[in-house]
Ligand SMILES: NC(=O)c1ccc[n+]([C@@H]2O[C@H](COP(=O)([O-])OP(=O)(O)OC[C@H]3O[C@@H](n4cnc5c(N)ncnc54)[C@H](O)[C@@H]3O)[C@@H](O)[C@H]2O)c1
């Protein structure tokens with residue numbers, strides 16, 4: 001099948017997102033042609049290293065490139081400064097220098113850690129993204145947000161640092177657990193709500209094809225998400241304005257994710273956050289009940305959670321809300337849907353409405 005290509009146009013930081021089946025085997029020859037680094041550090045978590053580490057190494061070595069696999073323990077609980085410090089020491093001990101480059105082979109956790117590591121190791125070396133979860137293929141590998149969590153909250157340390165290329169091999173999704181596929185689908189639904197009502201309808205119609213990873217539908221879906229993300233990032237790379245719409249569902253979602261001690265995966269927390277903020281939008285009078293129901297129905301259709309688990313401490317959720325980057329001078333900003341395909345940003349949420357929504361109302 002032909003390759004699909006999406007461009008992220010950012011002047012001298014522009015790059016291509018290549019999407020196709022079987023791409024992992026071709027990464028080496030592309031990197032050789034582009035001459036991005038002398039030696040490549042392939043950063044992967046233990047699960048992905050076991051599944052795809054050898055294939056990635058072989059792709060580079062058969063193109064005559066030097067490459068080494070560097071592994072860290074999987075999971076959001078390891079997306080912190082200590083992992084970055086350990087990986088940086090590992091790079092130094094293995095003799096990586098400013099002529100070398102990194103490859104983020106894995107999900108969003110690997111991409112966020114590796115991008116951050118690439119930005120700060122020797123004050124910056126190039127990196128490329130090879131995303132292996134749906135979430136990382138449609139969202140985290142594109143746009144240059146990198147960083148790690150602190151005990152105080154999600155993604156509180158990081159930098160904007162663009163990759164040199166994104167290679168999306170759709171084949172790797174066949175080993176992804178269903179739970180993780182669903183997590184990615186939450187971010188997919190996000191794009192429909194924030195920008196594209198037709199894409200929202202496409203998702204309503206194609207659930208079975210999506211879950212069975214139908215190649216054409218999958219490629220179309222990933223490409224559309226990447227196009228929307230590229231369109232946003234091209235206009236607002238460093239989140240001065242428009243880019244904040246990509247945080248739809250994340251104000252409450254991030255707080256719920258952290259309050260669950262990361263037992264809830266990011267995408268599922270975002271699904272809960274999108275339903276909560278749709279309810280807030282109805283209470284505020286900017287969204288119709290009908291559109292709020294359509295959002296929740298789609299989330300339920302993709303078997304995602306839609307309410308905040310009863311056992312989560314509401315006060316703890318509120319504490320995390322205040323620690324988030326979306327809070328400025330004590331004002332918490334929310335991305336509210338106004339219709340399917342259109343959102344607005346506001347900090348004008350009444351305490352009673354927030355409390356009611358956090359209680360499930
Ligand atoms: N930078 C951004 O713009 C951005 C955007 C969205 C999310 N994020 C971040 O991304 C993270 C979530 O990413 P994620 O959902 O990919 O999580 P993840 O990276 O933890 O991957 C989920 C799990 O799937 C496993 N895995 C990965 N690929 C696999 C495959 N092909 N087959 C089998 N198992 C596989 C991993 O080992 C891991 O255990 C969060 O930290 C979130 O904050 C960042």
Ligand SMILES: O=C(O)C(=O)C[C@@H](O)[C@H](O)[C@H](O)COP(=O)(O)O
Nearest residue numbers: 139143145154155243246247250325
């Ligand atoms: O790329 C962006 O911009 C996003 O907001 C994408 C989100 O899906 C992602 O979860 C991001 O990491 C959230 O960023 P944060 O700045 O709110 O921590």
Ligand SMILES: [Zn+2]
Nearest residue numbers: 187250266270
């Ligand atoms: Zn997200």
